[in-house]
Amino acid sequence: MKLDVLGLFAACSYALDCVEAELVHVTNKHAKRVAYMSICTAEQIGISGKPLQDLAACALLHDNALTQYIQEELHSDIAQAAVSQQFPNLGLHCSFGEDNVIKLPFHTDVTNVILYHHENANGSGPFHKKWDEIPLFARIIHLCDLLDVMCRATSFTTDTWQRANDLLLKINGSIADEECVHAFIQAFPEKHFLTLGDDDLDARLWAKVPRIKQDLNFTQIKSLADFFAQIVDYKSPFTSTHSIGVAEHARKLSLFMGLEQETSEKMYLAGALHDIGKVAVGNEILEKPGRLTDEEFTIMKHHAAYTYYILSEIDDFEELRDWAAFHHERLDGTGYPFGRSADELSVPERMMSCVDIYQALTESRPYKQGMSHEKTCSILQDMADKGWLDPDIVTQVDLCFQKEQ
Template sequence: MKLDVLGLLGACSYALDCVEAELVHVTDKHAKRVAYMSVCMAEQMGIQGESLQDLTAGALLHDNALTQYIQEELHNDIASAIGSAIPLELGIHCAAGEKNMKDIPSHTDIKNVILYHHENADGSGPFGKKWTEVPVFARIIHLCDLLDQVCCSDSFDSDTWQKVEAFLQEITGSIADEECIEAFRHAFSEQHFLSLGEKDVETRLWNRVPRTKQDLSFEQIKALAKFFARIVDYKSPFTSTHSIGVAADAEKLSRFMGFDEETMQKMYLAGALHDIGKVAIGNKILEKPGRLTDDEFAVMKHHAAYTYSILSEIDDFEEICDWAAFHHERLDGTGYPFGKTAAELNTQERIMACVDIYQALTESRPYKQGMPHEKAYGILNDMVEKGWLDGEIASQVDACFDQKMTDIIHEEKQLGE
């Protein structure tokens, strides 16, 4: 299956920015600005073509392990980390991010780019590597990440450029190597740098970096999907593994219903991405153990619209975007975010609505034990009777996921053979 991988990573970077904005207060479009600066610098150093695509991927995902770090190293305490100073152990964060990047398809060797993207030129970084021991992509991303965090804000003006000049003077030879500093100076005048504050930075990034589709195997698609799902699910331990559970259910049910291989792959990817919009919802709402107030629920409902907005930026992704984003729509038009009716919802969108509910009911979470199949199907059937869900698809869920029914079908097939 051919996918706009860089477009997917761009969508993922938006999700990461939402998380970082909440947890460590980076400014909007942080990852895309780092990517744009990195590409401009790389071009000055003679880097072109597919190498630019791989550099862009690394820059967009340089902090991909932030929520993973917080959950695993800070004892799952994301909620208390919000608004406080996070004691980020850079080595652990970089090592986890490097491991995750193995799931991202690349054209060139990107080994150690994320692992060493916090190394300082003089060897004072987390792994003690001097700039001559660090891949050039890592050195570029390090400088651009620092510049965006230290010098950028919601407004870009002449004071911002003065801050850049002072910062570069301070870090040359110690934090950043002279080769990278020189490449930055050749790439950016004051006017060019201040233009990073404009809203079109993403458009300008994609004008410089070609987004060619890559032909991926289903195993590569699954690895990519799991990468995205981890970002969503790590943000909220209450729903940990939910996205991959929905992905697996969507694939299994599609296979059971006889859909072709490409449709099953698309359903898996849609399932993994269906809740990506939740990264834009604050953890105080996501993590609330009790019933949400009407106002809180109104905010929570926005996540499906955010999913649609995030995924709609990916080239030729319309089907998967709709299948993922419409999982809370109802046949009677009372669902959200768009109030779609039965006439506007196709089979895949109806499947996603069913498997999302079924997975949520049957999976265990910190505050509840997962329901048995019979009880979960009973709830689905109640929703069918209310006119919310497709009765035929609910019946297929029953047949597909009821182990007793699965065994009977398997025996019948063996007898038929």
């Protein structure tokens, strides 16, 4: 299967920005801005071609373990982290991130880039590595990430430019190494720096690192899918295995129903991505054990639309985007986010709706025990009788998963 992998990473970067905005109040397009600054800096050092593509990917994913770190190290206390803006054991966040990207389809060796992206040139970082022990890409990302977080600009003005220059003077040779600081200054005279807040940042980034589709086997697709699902599922421990479960069930049902192998692989990826929009929804709603108020439910429903818009950024991904984003649509047109009706919903989209509900009902959560297969299928059949779900697919779900429990 050919995939716009950089586009997938860019979509992921938006999801990560939503989480990071709660913690250190980074502004919109933080990851993309770090990627663009990193690329321009690296070009001054003579980096080009596929290594430049991999630098962009690492910059987009530099904080990929943020949701995992919050759950495992801060015990999901995102509010405490947002107030203090202090992160104990920062190295653990880097270690998680490094482990997460090991199986992703890079072109070159990016070992330790994520692991050491918070290291300081003078050895005062979490792993106490000095600049000559740190990969160049990690040093570049560290500098650009620090600049963007410290500036926290909603617009880039001469004032922002001055703050950035003051910071560069202060950290040169200590927090950041002289080679990277010099390259950044060469890449970003004031006029160029002030464009970092412009609306065409995306276009300029992709002009420097064209998004070339990669031909991936299912092992690689599964690694990508599992990577994205983990980011979504770590957002809330209440749904900590939901996306992976939907992905696995979607693929299994596809094969059971006789769909082509490639379709089943696409269904796995779409299943892993179906809830990526939930990263833009607050945990106070995601983790509410009781019934949501009408207002809270309206906010929760936005996650499907967020999934649609996040995945729309990926080139030639419309089919999988719709399979992922339409999992709350109903055949009678009463679903969301777009109120699609039966003649507008394909078989994979109908399947994803059933699989999502099946997984949600059968999985245990902190506030409920998962239902049996029989009870779940009776609920699915009732929804089919009401005209919400496809009755033929509900029957296939029953037959396919009846031996699992």
